Structure formats: C-alpha cells, structure tokens
Amino acid sequence: MSADVLTPAAAAALLYREALLLDSSRFSDWLDLFTPDVEYWMPAWRDEVSTTQDPDRELSLIYYRGRRNLEDRVMRLTSGLSIASSPLPRVVHQISNVVVLESGAGAGTVNAVFVCHRFDPRMGRTDCFFGRYDYQLVLEAGDWKIARKKITLLNDTIPTVVDINSI
Amino acid sequence: MKLADLIDDRPEAGIFRVSRAIFTDARVFEAEMRTIFEGGWVFLGLESQAPGPHDFFTTHAGRVPILVQRDETGALGGFVNSCPHKGARIALVRQGHARQHICPYHSWSFDSAGRNKAVKWKRAGCYSDAFLQDDQGLARLPAFGSYRGFVFGSLSANVPTLDEYLGEARKLLDLVADQSDDGLELVPGQVTFTYAANWKLQLENCSDAYHFTSAHPSYIRVLERRQQEMSADVVASVWENSDYWKEETQGIGGGSFSFENGHVLNWGVFGVTPAIPLYERAAELADRFGPAKRDWMFNMRNLTIFPNLQVAENASSQLRIIRPIAPDRTEMQTWCIAPKGESAQARRQRIRQYEDFFNPTGMATPDDTIAYENCQRGFAGKVAPWLQGYARGMTASVPGGNRFSDKIDLHPARSVLADSQLCDETLYHSYYRAWAQRMAGEFGA
Numbered sequence: 001m002s003a004d005v006l007t008p009a010a011a012a013a014l015l016y017r018e019a020l021l022l023d024s025s026r027f028s029d030w031l032d033l034f035t036p037d038v039e040y041w042m043p044a045w046r047d048e049v050s051t052t053q054d055p056d057r058e059l060s061l062i063y064y065r066g067r068r069n070l071e072d073r074v075m076r077l078t079s080g081l082s083i084a085s086s087p088l089p090r091v092v093h094q095i096s097n098v099v100v101l102e103s104g105a106g107a108g109t110v111n112a113v114f115v116c117h118r119f120d121p122r123m124g125r126t127d128c129f130f131g132r133y134d135y136q137l138v139l140e141a142g143d144w145k146i147a148r149k150k151i152t153l154l155n156d157t158i159p160t161v162v163d164i165n166s167i
Numbered sequence: 168m169k170l171a172d173l174i175d176d177r178p179e180a181g182i183f184r185v186s187r188a189i190f191t192d193a194r195v196f197e198a199e200m201r202t203i204f205e206g207g208w209v210f211l212g213l214e215s216q217a218p219g220p221h222d223f224f225t226t227h228a229g230r231v232p233i234l235v236q237r238d239e240t241g242a243l244g245g246f247v248n249s250c251p252h253k254g255a256r257i258a259l260v261r262q263g264h265a266r267q268h269i270c271p272y273h274s275w276s277f278d279s280a281g282r283n284k285a286v287k288w289k290r291a292g293c294y295s296d297a298f299l300q301d302d303q304g305l306a307r308l309p310a311f312g313s314y315r316g317f318v319f320g321s322l323s324a325n326v327p328t329l330d331e332y333l334g335e336a337r338k339l340l341d342l343v344a345d346q347s348d349d350g351l352e353l354v355p356g357q358v359t360f361t362y363a364a365n366w367k368l369q370l371e372n373c374s375d376a377y378h379f380t381s382a383h384p385s386y387i388r389v390l391e392r393r394q395q396e397m398s399a400d401v402v403a404s405v406w407e408n409s410d411y412w413k414e415e416t417q418g419i420g421g422g423s424f425s426f427e428n429g430h431v432l433n434w435g436v437f438g439v440t441p442a443i444p445l446y447e448r449a450a451e452l453a454d455r456f457g458p459a460k461r462d463w464m465f466n467m468r469n470l471t472i473f474p475n476l477q478v479a480e481n482a483s484s485q486l487r488i489i490r491p492i493a494p495d496r497t498e499m500q501t502w503c504i505a506p507k508g509e510s511a512q513a514r515r516q517r518i519r520q521y522e523d524f525f526n527p528t529g530m531a532t533p534d535d536t537i538a539y540e541n542c543q544r545g546f547a548g549k550v551a552p553w554l555q556g557y558a559r560g561m562t563a564s565v566p567g568g569n570r571f572s573d574k575i576d577l578h579p580a581r582s583v584l585a586d587s588q589l590c591d592e593t594l595y596h597s598y599y600r601a602w603a604q605r606m607a608g609e610f611g612a
Contacts, residue, residue, distance in 0.1 A: 063518075075389060081385035084537040160360065160361065160533065
C-alpha cells in the first residue's frame with residue numbers, strides 16, 4: 001500500500017491524538033492538526049430529524065473557515081478572562097467506530113462517533129455530549145492534517161455552554 | 168409573604184430594590200406562572216413559522232403546550248395543544264403541515280381550525296346525550312392575535328387588546344418588521360439552551376449595558392485582535408466598528424426607554440455602517456421611511472416585550488423566547504431573525520456574526536449564562552435580602568421621551584440618555600412594576 005493512502009490505523013491514530021490533546025488542554029498542539037484553510041463546522045438542527053445543510057443560508061452552532069478563527073476560540077478559552085471557561089471543565093472524549101470511507105492520493109474521508117463527558121467543577125455538574133464526526137484529511141509534509149471537520153451534535157439542547165473542548 | 172417584601176419601590180425616597188426571593192421562591196414562581204405566563208399576553212412565534220394553509224408550529228404559554236396553526240383559508244388560530252379526550256399532546260413536532268392532527272393515543276382527530284373531525288368508534292361508544300352535545304374540539308386560546316407578523320396569545324380572556332398591551336413598543340417592532348417589504352423570517356436552525364437560574368436574569372441581562380466590558384473581556388480581546396489584523400480570514404463583527412460601548416467614549420451614545428406593561432428598550436448608536444448586513448438597503452430604507460427611522464434601524468437595540476420576547480439587534484439579529492421551567496431553571500429558544508429577501512452575502516454575514524456572538528456555542532452568551540448561574544447560587548444568601556442592582560440612572564430618568572425618540576414619534580413612559588458609563592438600571596423598574604401589578608392579587612400588599 002502506498003504511503004500516501006490513508007489507512008484505518010492512521011485515521012484512528014489522528015482522531016485519538018486529537019481527543020487526547022483536547023482532553024489535556026494542549027490547544028496549540030490541537031491547532032497544529034488543522035490545515036490553515038480548515039472548515040470547522042457544527043450544524044444546528046433544522047427540525048427533529050435533520051441538521052442544517054448550507055452554512056451560508058442556515059444557522060450553524062459553530063461555523064468557521066480558516067484555522068485563524070479556531071485560534072481566536074483557543075485564545076478566549078485560555079485567556080482567563082471568560083467566566084464560562086475558567087476554571088476549564090474536565091473533559092474526556094471517547095472516539096470509536098472509526099471508518100475510512102474514501103482514500104486517494106494524499107487525501108481521505110473518515111467517519112467516527114464520539115462521546116464527551118464534561119465535569120464543571122464550579123457547579124459540580126456533569127454533562128454528556130454525543131454525536132458523529134465527518135473528517136476530510138490531507139497529507140501535508142508527511143503528516144495527516146484535518147482539512148474539514150463536521151461535528152453532528154445529537155443532543156443539541158445545550159446545557160448553558162458548549163465550547164470547542166467538549167465536542 | 169407580602170408584595171412589599173418582594174419589591175421595595177419608593178421613588179420619592181430614591182429607592183428601588185428587589186428581594187432575592189423573587190428569583191428563588193417556589194411560591195413566587197407558581198404565582199408568576201399563573202398570573203404572568205398563563206394569565207396574560209405572551210409571545211408565541213412568528214407568522215412566518217406557519218406560512219401557508221394547514222401549516223402549524225408548537226410552543227408554550229408558561230407550562231401549557233400551545234399549537235398555532237392556519238386553517239384552510241389561511242387564518243391563524245391558537246389552541247391548547249392537548250386532546251380533549253385524555254389530555255395528550257396532539258402535535259409533537261416544532262413545526263409542520265397537517266390538514267388534520269390525529270391524537271396518537273386514541274385517534275381522535277382535529278382539523279386545522281381545531282374542530283373535532285372524528286371520535287373513534289363514536290356510534291359504538293354508548294355515549295350519553297350530554298357528551299354528544301359537548302364540543303370535542305381543541306380549546307382555543309381565549310385571546311390571540313398578531314402584530315406585524317409577531318404572534319401573541321393569552322390563556323386568560325381578561326386582558327387588554329394586543330394593541331393596547333404592546334402600546335408604543337409596537338413602533339419598535341415596526342423597526343424590525345419594516346426592514347423588508349416582504350416581512351421577517353427565522354433563519355433555519357433553531358438553537359435551544361438551558362441555564363440553571365431564574366428566567367428574570369435573562370430578562371434583565373438583555374437590558375444590561377453595565378455588564379458588557381465586565382463579562383465579555385475575552386470576546387473584546389478577540390475583537391481587538393481582529394481589528395489589528397484586518398484580515399479577510401476572520402469573522403467580521405459590528406462591535407469592532409462601534410465605539411459606543413467603550414468606556415473612554417465621550418458624549419451621548421445611547422440610552423433606554425421604558426414603556427407601559429413592562430416593555431423596555433436599551434439602545435446605542437452604531438451608525439449606518441457596512442458592518443451591519445442591512446447596509447445594502449440603507450439608501451432604499453431612507454427613501455422609504457426617512458433618514459431618522461432608517462438610522463434607528465441601524466442603532467444597537469435590545470427590545471424586551473414583557474414577559475418572554477426579546478429581539479436583540481446588536482452583533483447580529485436574534486429573536487429569543489424565554490421559557491421558565493422552575494425557579495432555578497430556564498429554557499431559551501433562539502433564532503437568527505432576518506428580513507426576507509436580503510442578498511446572499513448579507514445573509515451570510517448576518518449568520519456568521521450571529522453564531523460568533525449569540526450562540527451558547529459562541530464566544531459571548533456563555534459568559535452571560537454562567538453569570539446567571541453564579542447569581543442564582545448567590546441568591547441563597549438572604550442575610551441582606553435586597554439587591555442593589557436597580558439604582559444606576561435614578562437621577563437621570565425622566566418622564567416621557569427625548570430628542571432621539573421624537574425622531575420616530577416614539578412616546579416612552581420614561582427615558583434615560585446615557586454616555587457609555589451611565590448604564591441605566593432604572594429600565595428594570597418597568598419590568599418589576601408590571602410584574603408587581605400582575606402579582607398583586609397573589610400576595611397581600
């Protein structure tokens with residue numbers, strides 16, 4: 001198998017690494033996983049059964065094109081100036097059902113599911129978020145990077161706050 | 168418990184205080200549900216949520232599930248969303264299209280005008296005459312109506328007309344509705360969130376200019392970074408283009424208006440800037456309505472129609488419905504509200520600004536809702552029961568309007584003109600005076 005084909009093992013390794021970086025608040029390493037022009041998208045729900053499909057005409061929970069915007073999110077999250085973010089909640093991401101759907105020369109698409117448990121020490125409250133991930137990965141200088149990440153949050157009644165570290 | 172223990176309103180002494188108990192006490196909450204949310208006008212939704220015949224949407228009035236639907240002629244009706252047979256909800260989704268609703272429990276069916284179409288196995292049912300003479304249709308809301316596409320209903324018939332209830336605040340709904348000849352729509356994608364605190368914290372926060380630089384410094388820092396870079400890669404925000412909220416800004420930058428029945432507006436000057444998606448229609452709107460009204464459409468405006476509707480036009484445009492669940496739990500239903508027919512580019516700009524600022528997954532709202540939860544925890548302290556957050560602006564509040572309201576022939580009950588640091592708190596008095604009026608029958612004076 002050629003080295004520029006995305007294997008299931010390589011896909012899982014990247015997703016697990018992303019989860020570990022979020023769970024351990026290593027946000028600058030987390031940002032390094034994305035391409036500069038990444039599309040990072042968590043659609044809203046249009047009705048009981050379907051999410052919004054067109055981010056330009058319909059609302060998303062989060063939509064950014066460009067890693068630069070994720071850097072803003074990280075800056076806010078770690079600034080110590082956001083009462084919603086300090087102290088940071090404790091989170092664990094569990095990623096499973098990782099499936100490589102397509103793999104071509106230096107590019108691949110991946111599906112996975114996630115569960116994120118979050119404990120907010122300030123309120124003594126535990127919440128759980130779950131959903132699906134759709135990734136587009138590209139090979140850059142020998143490393144797989146995230147060119148697109150779509151997060152479908154299935155339990156979308158948001159308990160006060162959901163930030164990039166709990167999805 | 169007496170009303171005087173809950174609200175201490177003595178204008179002649181320069182005192183307005185609110186007891187922490189109004190945010191925590193279960194008897195107060197029960198009385199609020201009965202007299203305010205289930206005993207008077209509440210906002211239900213937009214007409215555009217049910218655009219054609221047989222279209223419907225569901226919502227709540229207090230704890231009561233409500234069905235708003237158009238009949239075959241297109242006439243809107245408001246009903247209790249509950250089967251008269253055993254009480255089950257008959258419409259189970261937020262929005263849809265149905266000539267008939269069939270109760271999922273025993274298959275009684277109802278047309279889009281709320282009439283009973285069939286009682287299953289009626290002839291075989293050995294019903295009494297008394298039953299057969301009864302009306303098996305859906306219960307209609309005793310009061311129901313809409314203004315400029317905003318739909319309201321009341322579970323009590325003992326209310327003023329909707330026009331009387333909204334009063335002068337109608338002109339502020341006009342500023343929203345007149346942005347397009349085709350009216351308003353909700354951008355697809357509803358966002359619902361909850362917080363562990365009282366509903367009145369949301370009521371107040373919308374009108375609270377005092378918290379912005381305190382609760383949102385992390386967002387302000389993001390804005391400053393974007394402003395320095397001027398990069399096309401970042402989400403543009405109208406706040407970057409406005410100085411009215413900055414503490415070093417001099418002169419009159421906005422203020423507040425209070426109206427009868429608890430409706431309030433706080434506002435600030437944004438100016439007619441391309442950072443606002445409506446900019447593409449700026450010239451057209453000035454031709455149509457005159458520059459003064461056009462300029463008001465571009466002002467930062469946070470409007471509350473008491474008790475449960477807020478339309479916030481600041482970073483973008485948001486419509487919120489406040490739904491109290493318990494004294495310490497509230498559900499917020501939120502939408503991006505937009506003029507129909509705006510360009511694809513303006514719509515995209517509006518949506519991006521909205522997500523960044525208003526979403527519970529964005530960079531500003533969570534710092535508000537977490538603050539509400541901190542307040543709710545703090546309200547447990549009743550050693551000094553009176554809250555002091557209703558005093559700013561006490562000596563600036565004047566009866567009637569001012570030169571800004573005069574420009575659009577708006578006649579508020581009271582007004583405050585403010586520089587960036589005044590941050591009026593007397594507009595909350597309007598909430599609590601309306602609240603006290605409604606609650607008077609529940610508690611002795």
